[in-house]
Amino acid sequence: xxxxxxxxxxxxxxxxxxxxxxxxxxxxxxxxxxxxxxxxxxxxxxxxxxxxxxxxxxxxxxxxxxxxxxxxxxxxxxxxxxxxxxxxxxxxxxxxxxxxxxxxxxxxxxxxxxxxxxxxxxxxxxxxxxxxxxxxxxxxxxxxxxxxxxxxxxxxxxxxxxxxxxxxxxxxxxxxxxxxxxxxxxxxxxxxxxxxxxxxxxxxxxxxxxxxxxxxxxxxxxxxxxxxxxxxxxx
Numbered sequence: 001x002x003x004x005x006x007x008x009x010x011x012x013x014x015x016x017x018x019x020x021x022x023x024x025x026x027x028x029x030x031x032x033x034x035x036x037x038x039x040x041x042x043x044x045x046x047x048x049x050x051x052x053x054x055x056x057x058x059x060x061x062x063x064x065x066x067x068x069x070x071x072x073x074x075x076x077x078x079x080x081x082x083x084x085x086x087x088x089x090x091x092x093x094x095x096x097x098x099x100x101x102x103x104x105x106x107x108x109x110x111x112x113x114x115x116x117x118x119x120x121x122x123x124x125x126x127x128x129x130x131x132x133x134x135x136x137x138x139x140x141x142x143x144x145x146x147x148x149x150x151x152x153x154x155x156x157x158x159x160x161x162x163x164x165x166x167x168x169x170x171x172x173x174x175x176x177x178x179x180x181x182x183x184x185x186x187x188x189x190x191x192x193x194x195x196x197x198x199x200x201x202x203x204x205x206x207x208x209x210x211x212x213x214x215x216x217x218x219x220x221x222x223x224x225x226x227x228x229x230x231x232x233x234x235x
Contacts, residue, residue, distance in 0.1 A: 012221070014070075014219060015067075015069065016069070016191040016217060017216070017218065018216055020214045021213040021214075024203055025209050031039070041211060042211065045211055053215070053217055054160060055162035056068050057160075057188065057219060058220070059071045059073060060074065062221065071219070072186060073176050078229065079224070083096060083099050084232070087166070090150075092125075097146035107182060110180055110182050111157065111182070112156070115160065115163045116168050120167075121166075122195075125134050144159040145159070153179075163178065164232075173234040175232050176231050186221060186226065187219060187220060188218075190216070192214075196212075196213045
């Protein structure tokens with residue numbers, strides 16, 4: 001007889017939440033040219049919304065108040081034990097990359113979510129010859145991303161300030177500090193576009209322009225152990 005080997009499937013829910021931003025500015029800013037303050041304020045409002053989403057992708061907690069969508073650290077699909085380091089050294093990147101995947105495979109196209117201070121710590125690591133062990137190459141078109149190299153090993157990184165720095169002495173043991181995995185394992189669902197609106201009526205008597213932004217967005221990890229969590233180990 002054929003041996004039994006049933007595949008097991010599961011599902012996760014992606015529930016949208018509303019993220020908002022609001023500010024008021026004097027109507028004079030719309031008349032200042034060529035200094036386009038109003039345009040800059042609209043751009044800043046959009047960046048604020050996107051930074052909030054970027055923070056929730058790793059840290060989002062659906063049990064929080066107000067509600068958040070499910071971030072990587074709170075995703076039920078992550079069941080493997082975390083990788084722990086007490087400090088960043090010449091072996092750290094290699095161990096992270098080789099630990100991602102099963103017993104007989106190494107998965108590519110993965111990205112390292114990392115605090116900027118930890119990226120600096122990678123650059124500070126020196127070998128016995130006093131030369132840098134890691135080579136950091138920022139992406140010219142995307143300043144918060146780039147490539148982290150260790151010899152022939154190249155790992156794409158993305159800076160995320162929501163994560164604590166493993167290299168920071170104030171970061172306590174067992175704190176999740178880095179996340180490594182394939183971005184395709186996380187489903188970020190936009191239930192509406194990012195919207196920035198300007199109203200002259202909200203504070204008409206005061207001569208103020210009201211600017212509000214909003215987006216309906218949800219997310220969750222949609223692949224079993226699609227990400228590897230890196231925590232700080234007790235020294």
